[in-house]
Amino acid sequence: MATVDTNDxxxxxxPEEDGVRRRDFLNIAAVSVAGVGGAVVLLPxxxxxxxxxxxxxxxxxxxxxxxxxxxxxxxxxxRKQPLFVRHLTADEIAEADAxxxxxxxxxxxxxxxxxxxxxxxxxxLAVCTHLxxxxxxxAQGENRGEYxxxxxxxxxxxYDTAARIRKGPAPTNLVVPEYEFTSDTTVTIG
Amino acid sequence: MVRVIGFLVGLGFVFVLGFSLITGxxxxxxxxxxxxxEHEFHRHAHAPEGGFASxxxxxxxxxxxxxxxxxxxxxxxxxxxxxxxxAFRNLTDLGFTEPEVDAIADQWQIQVPTVDPETxxxxxxxxxxxxxFPHVYxxxxxxxxxxxxxxxxxxxxxxKAREGxxxxxxxxxxxxxxxxxxxxxxxxxxxxxxxxxxxxxxxLAMPPPLTADGQVTYADGTEATIDQxxxxxxxxxxxxxxxxxEARKSTGWAVLIFLVFATVLAWLAYQNVWRDQKH
Amino acid sequence: xxxxxxxQYKPTNPxxxxxxxxxxxxRLVYNAVGKGYPVPRNLNYFxxxxxxxxxxxxxxxxxxxxxxMHYAANSSIAFAxxxxxxxxxxxxxxxxxxxxxGASFFxxxxxxxxxxxxxxxxxxxxxxxxxxxxxxxxxxMMATAFMGYVLPWGQMSYWGAQVITGLFEAIPLxxxxxxxxxxxxxxxxxxALNRFFSLHYLLPFVIxxxxxxxxWALHLPGSSNPxxxxxxxxxxxVPFHPYYTAKDGxxxxxxxxxxxxxxxFLPNYLGHADNYIEANPLSTxxxxxxEWYFWPFYAILRAFTVDFxxxxxxxxxxxxxxxxxxxxxxxxxxxxxxxSGKYRPQFKIWxxxxxxxxxxxxxxxxxxxxxxxxxxxxxxxxYYFAHFLIILPIISRTERPRPMPNSITxxxxxxxxxxxxxxxxx
Numbered sequence: 001m002a003t004v005d006t007n008d009x010x011x012x013x014x015p016e017e018d019g020v021r022r023r024d025f026l027n028i029a030a031v032s033v034a035g036v037g038g039a040v041v042l043l044p045x046x047x048x049x050x051x052x053x054x055x056x057x058x059x060x061x062x063x064x065x066x067x068x069x070x071x072x073x074x075x076x077x078x079r080k081q082p083l084f085v086r087h088l089t090a091d092e093i094a095e096a097d098a099x100x101x102x103x104x105x106x107x108x109x110x111x112x113x114x115x116x117x118x119x120x121x122x123x124x125l126a127v128c129t130h131l132x133x134x135x136x137x138x139a140q141g142e143n144r145g146e147y148x149x150x151x152x153x154x155x156x157x158x159y160d161t162a163a164r165i166r167k168g169p170a171p172t173n174l175v176v177p178e179y180e181f182t183s184d185t186t187v188t189i190g
Numbered sequence: 191m192v193r194v195i196g197f198l199v200g201l202g203f204v205f206v207l208g209f210s211l212i213t214g215x216x217x218x219x220x221x222x223x224x225x226x227x228e229h230e231f232h233r234h235a236h237a238p239e240g241g242f243a244s245x246x247x248x249x250x251x252x253x254x255x256x257x258x259x260x261x262x263x264x265x266x267x268x269x270x271x272x273x274x275x276x277a278f279r280n281l282t283d284l285g286f287t288e289p290e291v292d293a294i295a296d297q298w299q300i301q302v303p304t305v306d307p308e309t310x311x312x313x314x315x316x317x318x319x320x321x322x323f324p325h326v327y328x329x330x331x332x333x334x335x336x337x338x339x340x341x342x343x344x345x346x347x348x349x350k351a352r353e354g355x356x357x358x359x360x361x362x363x364x365x366x367x368x369x370x371x372x373x374x375x376x377x378x379x380x381x382x383x384x385x386x387x388x389x390x391x392x393x394l395a396m397p398p399p400l401t402a403d404g405q406v407t408y409a410d411g412t413e414a415t416i417d418q419x420x421x422x423x424x425x426x427x428x429x430x431x432x433x434x435x436e437a438r439k440s441t442g443w444a445v446l447i448f449l450v451f452a453t454v455l456a457w458l459a460y461q462n463v464w465r466d467q468k469h
Numbered sequence: 470x471x472x473x474x475x476x477q478y479k480p481t482n483p484x485x486x487x488x489x490x491x492x493x494x495x496r497l498v499y500n501a502v503g504k505g506y507p508v509p510r511n512l513n514y515f516x517x518x519x520x521x522x523x524x525x526x527x528x529x530x531x532x533x534x535x536x537x538m539h540y541a542a543n544s545s546i547a548f549a550x551x552x553x554x555x556x557x558x559x560x561x562x563x564x565x566x567x568x569x570x571g572a573s574f575f576x577x578x579x580x581x582x583x584x585x586x587x588x589x590x591x592x593x594x595x596x597x598x599x600x601x602x603x604x605x606x607x608x609x610m611m612a613t614a615f616m617g618y619v620l621p622w623g624q625m626s627y628w629g630a631q632v633i634t635g636l637f638e639a640i641p642l643x644x645x646x647x648x649x650x651x652x653x654x655x656x657x658x659x660x661a662l663n664r665f666f667s668l669h670y671l672l673p674f675v676i677x678x679x680x681x682x683x684x685w686a687l688h689l690p691g692s693s694n695p696x697x698x699x700x701x702x703x704x705x706x707v708p709f710h711p712y713y714t715a716k717d718g719x720x721x722x723x724x725x726x727x728x729x730x731x732x733x734f735l736p737n738y739l740g741h742a743d744n745y746i747e748a749n750p751l752s753t754x755x756x757x758x759x760e761w762y763f764w765p766f767y768a769i770l771r772a773f774t775v776d777f778x779x780x781x782x783x784x785x786x787x788x789x790x791x792x793x794x795x796x797x798x799x800x801x802x803x804x805x806x807x808x809s810g811k812y813r814p815q816f817k818i819w820x821x822x823x824x825x826x827x828x829x830x831x832x833x834x835x836x837x838x839x840x841x842x843x844x845x846x847x848x849x850x851x852y853y854f855a856h857f858l859i860i861l862p863i864i865s866r867t868e869r870p871r872p873m874p875n876s877i878t879x880x881x882x883x884x885x886x887x888x889x890x891x892x893x894x895x
Contacts, residue, residue, distance in 0.1 A: 027711070027715075030718065034718065044559070044560035044563055044564070045531065045535060047559045047560060048535055048538070048539075048558055048559050048560050048561060048564060049538065049559075050559050052539075052553070052557040052558045052559060052561070053556070053557040053558075053559075054553065054557040055557075
């Protein structure tokens with residue numbers, strides 16, 4: 001072509017010759033590579049919202065159990081969330097063990113929810129599994145609900161002495177975090 | 191109209207500038223600026239021979255050297271200088287294991303301020319890995335009071351926060367010397383000051399920190415000459431200022447290779463699209 | 470819009486037809502940057518820089534939103550929050566270095582874009598409004614960049630805020646009141662930092678809005694071109710897509726390579742060491758300079774050293790703002806009917822003198838305020854004002870332009886000899 005008059009023929013509209021395919025391929029390849037690049041750029045943009053290194057570094061705490069009498073509980077924080085540490089009495093342990101698993105919405109035994117050899121220490125997140133309120137029942141005189149464990153006032157979930165859900169809208173038991181006893185009276189959570 | 195006003199405004203600016211220029215020039219000729227003593231005796235920072243391992247587009251940290259540098263920081267610098275933006279947990283980047291880092295934090299010479307959970311009184315506790323390096327002084331006033339009114343700067347960013355960067359830090363550490371004979375009396379170090387031609391005003395309040403070979407004993411058997419210690423601690427401070435340096439460079443190479451590939455393709459597609467058009 | 474031979478948007482897909490009747494957004498895009506926008510076929514690489522400026526605005530907005538998720542606009546923790554981004558946030562160092570260097574690249578491409586407009590007479594009728602809106606964008610960019618540089622709350626941030634707001638003190642009678650109003654205090658502090666953060670977040674979106682007006686105003690007459698000759702017919706244009714999208718794609722690749730080299734291998738090269746020291750109201754850095762993109766204007770500010778009727782400081786401030794304001798009058802200062810500098814032998818020489826002059830001003834603006842830099846910047850400032858206010862109006866009357874091609878097509882095909890040769894690619 002010696003003139004510029006053919007400009008109304010864009011590359012895609014040319015007659016079907018074997019050249020057309022090859023030419024299209026190059027354009028498609030260029031656009032695809034740019035698309036892949038754009039998609040890879042999204043990764044750091046999304047990942048920057050994940051917990052940062054300093055937040056992750058604060059993810060374990062030590063709790064001193066020596067001052068908690070049987071029947072008492074304390075509230076502390078772990079990963080910026082409240083945490084219950086409860087010293088169960090023998091009665092409460094017996095009560096929890098007496099429940100048959102078939103009655104439970106989220107079947108777990110007390111032994112599964114405590115550390116081996118430390119069945120009297122019930123450590124759970126103080127976050128109701130329904131919508132995240134803090135259940136009552138840790139401090140003296142608070143409503144412990146119909147099953148003697150915890151009671152969430154927001155929507156009326158009742159937990160028993162092993163912090164298992166027994167009544168109300170919550171779907172699962174209070175969450176037991178990972179922890180280990182570093183001595184008889186201290187526990188490292190996280 | 192616009193052009194007439196513009197012309198007059200233009201002439202006005204040119205005239206005032208010319209007036210400033212002539213006044214300045216007369217002043218310059220009649221009263222030429224003398225070279226300041228600081229300028230005359232000041233020396234430019236220089237990197238150690240061979241530079242630092244982290245220099246250049248392929249530069250990587252020498253972990254062994256960073257550990258030695260950390261030892262120099264701990265045994266020499268940390269007495270006065272803080273490292274407030276660096277956390278003990280970051281030391282795993284230097285090749286320390288987590289139990290080693292826990293031990294370093296637990297035994298750190300300065301404790302972390304806290305509140306006694308029983309009494310509510312202010313107290314201190316041992317550092318843990320998650321803590322940043324504790325401040326040496328509770329506040330700047332205390333730091334000044336303890337150091338002849340010269341506050342020891344935080345070292346976290348020092349190799350990025352000074353003209354000359356790491357070379358400056360290294361030069362300063364190795365640059366202490368007796369003032370030259372011809373230094374005017376007014377510029378000689380006063381009491382509590384030390385002559386160092388790499389420092390902007392020639393005299394600084396920090397006593398020479400590295401004074402003798404073997405001041406620290408390196409675990410890896412490297413001979414602890416003053417030069418070696420200065421180089422090691424500077425390498426450590428490059429790391430504290432730019433801990434993501436290695437990730438930055440390796441990401442950079444991946445990005446560059448991709449971009450060159452994509453740009454070549456884009457050029458071919460561009461030629462391809464235009465091949466029927468003269469332009 | 471634009472030329473009658475522009476391709477019409479004809480959606481074939483039933484959904485797109487349904488959409489077109491209700492919200493003709495695809496039609497808008499098609500007519501703005503698609504097949505429906507005919508563009509002169511002879512644009513050179515300098516015409517890439519508008520799109521590149523848009524690219525860097527997007528980069529700045531995206532990384533800026535990300536940084537704002539982690540940054541704390543409080544004078545007691547702002548500096549530490551930036552270090553938190555650099556050390557602890559996932560890819561935080563990357564976001565910050567891209568944002569910091571992105572500002573510089575935004576200015577680089579915009580300066581090239583502006584000088585392209587100056588050389589090819591893009592400010593002349595019928596595109597005056599495009600030029601004026603572009604200058605508004607430039608002013609907004611300068612305000613945004615200045616406030617953004619304050620946010621890390623380092624020494625240069627703090628003293629930059631102090632010096633720039635101090636300029637307003639030069640205004641007679643109300644100057645001090647204005648400065649205190651701008652800062653919300655007697656010196657930069659938390660109030661200033663918070664309002665700068667708020668405005669730094671807002672202004673880029675205002676810029677995006679003005680860019681839409683800038684492109685709208687451009688698309689009425691259509692893009693200018695290196696010959697400055699008007700488009701005469703369909704043979705002079707090609708559709709924006711795929712021709713210029715392909716060319717812009719290549720341009721984007723090239724600038725991103727340069728950008729990546731800075732971000733990953735020289736991230737602090739364009740910054741100042743002093744800004745890695747936390748702001749200290751009791752200690753001024755030895756050598757305060759703004760970011761490089763303000764250096765030419767900073768040199769003009771400092772060039773006025775002698776009181777003459779008005780105080781020198783006021784002269785400097787007036788001249789600095791004047792140096793930008795006069796550009797708003799450029800379409801009426803340079804009345805030469807010839808657009809492109811290519812056909813203006815005298816204009817071309819003065820244009821290149823101006824380029825060198827602005828580079829010299831930039832060099833002086835970054836240097837300490839001592840001789841000989843002050844005298845050089847005085848000479849260079851004299852030329853800057855003389856160029857726009859005296860030389861351009863005169864040569865636009867006296868100059869005899871070189872013969873111009875009759876049409877873009879003629880310019881592309883050259884003279885008869887070259888037109889007789891077979892065309893390149895076929």
